[in-house]
Amino acid sequence: MKEKVILAYSGGLDTSVIIPWLKENYDYDVIAVAVNVGQTEDFKAIEEKAYLTGASKFYLVDKVHEFVEEYIFPTLKAGAIYENKYLLGTSMARPVIGKALVEVAHIEGAKYIAHGATGKGNDQVRFELAIKALDPSLKIIAPWRIWDIKSREEEIEYLEKNGITLPFHKKSPYSRDENLFHVSHEGFDLECPSKEPNYENVLQWVKTLEVANEKSEYINIEFVKGVPVAINGEKMSGVEIIKQLNKIGGNHGIGVLDMVENRLVGMKSRGVYETPGGTILFFAHEELERLCLDKDTYQEKIKLSHDFSKLVYNGQWFTTLRKAITAFVDVTQEFVTGEVKLKLYKGNIILAGTTSPFTLYSEEYSTFEKDSVYNQKDAEGFINLFGLPIKIEALLRKNF
Incomplete structure (x- = not known):
């Protein structure tokens, strides 16, 4: 009976080549x-492609709600933003x-897990640290660190040599x-930081400022213990909230950033990110x-949010330190309940009011008018x- 290898499969050219390559070089x-984390994909077509390239079995694992509730929202509550920019x-x-x-x-x-991440990027670290944390007995195969294939053309030639012809777009x-x-x-x-991105060609979700809505829009977001639960008074699941805010924010040109970041592997890289919601x-x-x-709590949380962001960026999610910071964050969120009103317009988010039953703001103490509670x-x-x-x-x- 053959050994089995689990391949993180996207249906793209790289992972399609990896399937016959693994069979040829390991006979597994x-x-x-394929893991669904909310990407727009034809998963049926991906399954068909997996079998056409030689997979013995295909799994589609739905992790969308888990992604939101157990990863996005804890990071949101922590206020973790890598290098003060990347979400x-x-x-x-x-x-x-x-x-x-x-x-x-x-x-x-x-006994084996394979992935298509390159030897230059952060994702190889993130995948492998997760695997090591959850089951250190599993062995990892990273073809891009092993094979001699260097280009997209060579990948297509390899498939053709193995009798596989696929309509890659x-x-x-x-x-x-x-x-x-x-x-x-x-x-x-984008590899040249001195060049302005051609946003008309780059952006997928967010409208450019030139074509974003000409009229501003007000929205209310309700939070309970740091977690968003409603938009404009309508209760929604976390997944629904992010989808709705992606649409709203995208229409107003919100959530685009152009960033040169410090990769974990040592080099700098430049990317454009769309994160409207x-x-x-x-x-x-x-x-x-x-x-x-x-x-004091707010200022201490700001310091720990930087540590949290580095842990997430570096693939150290399943660590004691990340869990410990999350435990601290959860305590801070006990009274972060209330509503935030925002005005959205042409890439801008403008605060239009906050309310909370647990507000620590006291008009009685803060007023510039006459008061009877504060002795100057x-x-x-x-x-x-x-x-x-x-x-x-x-x-x-x-x-002196």
């Missing part, structure tokens, strides 16, 4: 696994895909990754936190004590 039964759309999806691969490996009794010049949360674009003219959610969530969290004379003693170290240092320096 190849089980193709981690691809990074969050990789551990849930890795988990699906391990689950199928256990069902099939397979004309390839976009950009390398794209799509899931429910975002779509990323790399390569081609996520951009709106992160903005709204932060504004609600400003209302509901005390100063108390400030003098506070300033004297708070400024005492500064005063002592200044007095001592006068002698």
Whole structure:
């Protein structure tokens, strides 16, 4: 009986070549696994392609709701943004895909998992760290780090040599990754940071500012314990909320960023990301936190959010540290409940009001008008004590 290898399968050229390559070089039964994390795909066509290229079995694993509830929302609550810009759309999806691969490996009794990530990127690390964390006994095969194939043309030649002819559509010049949360674009003219992206050619979800809606739009987002639960008073699932906000944000030209980022493997890379719904959610969530969290907790959370973002970006989702920071975050979110009103217009998100039953903002104390709760004379003693170290240092320096 042949050994089995689980292949993370997308139906693209790379993974289609990997199936016959694995059979030729390892003589394993190849089980193709496509993981649905909200990407727009014809999964039936992907299944047919897997069998045509030699897969012995095909799995379609639906992880959309799990992706939202167990990966996107914990990252949203943490306020984690890599290098203060990237909302981690691809990074969050990789551990849930890795988990699906391990689950199928256990069902099939397979000892090997293969993926099509290149040796230059972050995804190889993210997939493999997830696999190592969930089942360190599984062995990993990464063809792009092994084979001699160097180009798309050579891949097609390899398929033809193996008697496989498939109608691969004309390839976009950009390398794209799509899931429910975002779509990323790399390569081609984007590899030159001095060039402005041709957004008309690049963007898939978001309208350019020139054609975005001419009329502004107000929306209300309701949160319960840091999790969005409704838009404009209508209760929705997390998946529905992200889909709706992707549509709304895209129509207003919201959620496009052009970024040169520091990859885990050492080089810099430049990409364009579309995250319309996520951009709106992160903005709204932060504004609600400003209302509901005390100063020390809010500022400590900001520091930990940077650590959280690096863990996610670096593929360290299934680590004790990530879980520990999530536990801290969950405590901070106990009272992050309320509504955020936003005005959307031509790429802009403008705060139009926040309300919460747990607000720490007190008009009675903060007013510039006459009040009966705050004795301004108390400030003098506070300033004297708070400024005492500064005063002592200044007095001592006068002698030098």
